[in-house]
Amino acid sequence: MQWLQQYGEVKKMKLFDTHSHYNDEQFDEDREEIIKKIFEAGVENTVVVGDNVENSKKAIELAKKYDFIYAAVGVHPNEIAENEEEISKQISQIKGIVNKNEKIVAIGEIGLDNHWVKDQKELQRYAFLEQIKLANELNLPIVIHSRDAIMETIEILKGKVVPEKKGILHCCQLNRDLVKAGLEAGFYISFAGAVTFKSSKNANEIIGMVPNDRILIETDCPYLSPEPNRGKRNDSRNVKYIAEKIASVKEMPVEEVARITYENGKRIFGMK
Ligand code: NI
Numbered sequence: 561m562q563w564l565q566q567y568g569e570v571k572k573m574k575l576f577d578t579h580s581h582y583n584d585e586q587f588d589e590d591r592e593e594i595i596k597k598i599f600e601a602g603v604e605n606t607v608v609v610g611d612n613v614e615n616s617k618k619a620i621e622l623a624k625k626y627d628f629i630y631a632a633v634g635v636h637p638n639e640i641a642e643n644e645e646e647i648s649k650q651i652s653q654i655k656g657i658v659n660k661n662e663k664i665v666a667i668g669e670i671g672l673d674n675h676w677v678k679d680q681k682e683l684q685r686y687a688f689l690e691q692i693k694l695a696n697e698l699n700l701p702i703v704i705h706s707r708d709a710i711m712e713t714i715e716i717l718k719g720k721v722v723p724e725k726k727g728i729l730h731c732c733q734l735n736r737d738l739v740k741a742g743l744e745a746g747f748y749i750s751f752a753g754a755v756t757f758k759s760s761k762n763a764n765e766i767i768g769m770v771p772n773d774r775i776l777i778e779t780d781c782p783y784l785s786p787e788p789n790r791g792k793r794n795d796s797r798n799v800k801y802i803a804e805k806i807a808s809v810k811e812m813p814v815e816e817v818a819r820i821t822y823e824n825g826k827r828i829f830g831m832k
Contacts, residue, residue, distance in 0.1 A: 574818060575803065576822040577781075578607055578777065579778035582594070582608050584615070603797065605825060607632050607825075608630070609666075609730075610668075611634070611638075612635055612639040616632075616634065617657055623661075630829065634670045637680075638676055640684060642683075647687045651694060654667070665700070666829060667695040670688055670702060672706055692716075696723045699724070701828055705731070706733060713729075714738060717741045717745040722747070726748070728748045728749075729750060730752075731754070734762050735766075736769070751775070751802055752778050753780070754784065756786040763805070767806055775824060777817075781793070786802060800818075
C-alpha cells in the first residue's frame with residue numbers, strides 16, 4: 561500500500577474524539593470555523609460534553625446543528641451547588657433537557673475532584689451517585705471525571721452502583737489500580753494528551769493494560785493539548801497524536817488504532 565500513500569490516495573483515517581468542549585467560551589470567536597476544520601481533517605465523530613446545566617444545553621445545540629456532533633449532559637464535581645437540595649435541582653434540570661433528544665449519548669461529565677476543592681467530598685459523592693441514578697433511569701452510559709480522587713472513584717466502581725450501560729473513565733489518570741477497577745467494572749478507558757507528555761512515565765504500562773476493545777481516544781479540548789502542541793489551545797485535530805502514541809505502544813498501525821477506537825466509541829455511546 562506504500563505507493564498509494566505516496567500518491568495520497570489512501571482514504572483519510574476516520575477519527576472519533578470521544579470528549580470535547582466546543583461549548584466552551586474559548587471557542588466563542590471561531591467555533592464554526594474550527595468545527596469545519598476538524599471535520600475536514602477526518603474527525604468523523606465527537607461528543608461535546610457539558611459540565612453544568614448551561615453548557616450542557618449548548619452541547620445539545622451543537623449536536624442539533626452538526627450531524628457528526630453528539631452531546632453528553634451533566635454536572636461536573638466542580639460545578640455542583642452548595643447543598644443537596646440545590647444539587648437535586650441542578651440534576652432535575654439536566655433530566656429536563658434530556659427528554660427525547662436522540663443525540664444525547666451519555667450523562668457526563670460527572671464524578672469526583674479533590675484537586676481544586678477539598679471540602680466538598682460528601683456533596684460531590686451525592687451529586688455523582690444521583691447522576692448515576694439518572695443515567696440508569698435514562699438507560700445511558702456515564703462519562704466519569706476523576707481527579708486526585710482515585711480511592712473514592714475505585715470505591716464507587718466496585719460498589720455495584722455503576723449504570724447498566726457502564727461508561728468511560730475520561731482523561732483517565734495513569735494509575736494502575738484505577739484502570740484495573742475501571743476495566744473490571746466493564747468501563748472503557750479514554751486517553752487524552754497526558755499520555756504524550758514525557759513526564760507521564762508510566763503511560764506505556766497503562767496503555768498496555770487496556771484491551772483493544774476498551775480503549776478510546778479524546779482531546780478534552782480546548783484543554784490539555786498533546787505534544788507537539790502542548791500549551792496551545794487544543795482541538796480535535798490533535799486526537800491523532802493520542803492514536804499515534806497508542807499505536808507505538810501496542811505496535812499497531814495508527815490506522816488500526818483509529819479504526820478500533822472509532823468502533824469502540826460507537827459501541828459505548830450506542831450510536832448506529
Ligand atoms: Ni472534559
